[in-house]
Amino acid sequence: MEHDKSYTGGRKYSNDEITVYWKPSACIHASYCYRELIEVFDPGRRPWVDMKGAATDKIIETVNMCPTEALTWKWNEEAKNQSVGNDQSNHVRFRRPELLTQGESFPEENSVSVKIMTDGPIVLKGDFNLAYSGINKDFREGLVSICRCGASDHLPFCDGQHRKIGFTG
Amino acid sequence: MEDNKEKKPKTVIEVIDSGPLKISGNFILKDIKRDKETPMGEVWLCRCGKSSDKPFCDGSHKNK
The missing domain is CATH 3.30.70 (Alpha-Beta Plaits)
Incomplete structure (x- = not known):
């Protein structure tokens, strides 16, 4: 991250x-x-x-x-x-190694999962190139969430504002 | 030795300034609320919250 x-x-x-x-x-x-x-x-x-x-x-x-x-x-x-568990880190003991939601796996190479969360952000997962405000970044097994309500203070990323403004969609 | 693992082109995600999120390439769009899952080649997703065709952009961001 x-x-x-x-x-x-x-x-x-x-x-x-x-x-x-x-x-x-x-x-x-x-x-x-x-x-x-x-x-x-x-x-x-x-x-x-x-x-x-x-x-x-x-x-x-x-x-x-x-x-x-x-x-x-x-x-x-x-x-x-x-x-x-035998995870080395102190606080991450029982996580599935891939840090995924239960029953999910990372998409195949260079494929991306685009999830529209209920009344929440767009969650991008996998290998992709993300371009925003003149920045161009390659992600490998990346996990990024993009604001969908327009109210985030950290655009284009989600910062949880959708809940505060009661966004639905 | 030949590398027989053919590289697929990278999925490209573009945040359009004051506009939607454009996604093109190899991806699967899963809409949890509407319970729809679609593999798509190119899509524009609403980022302003005003579209009446969510999750897709319908140009509403232009109307202030």
């Missing part, structure tokens, strides 16, 4: 069993989390993650849908992490 690198800006939320890690800089606002489990992930609430909102397995399932590393999780009991 492009703009990233500061996990220091991240937060974590725990229940008795697991800890969910939230890394806002990695979020592309694909909005799987709150569409799937608003009881736990509610962007309009502070704090926006309420670990009491659902059972652990449901939280895990939803975190696993996140197409980026913005949401990850691990067991509180360290031994359980060792036995299941």
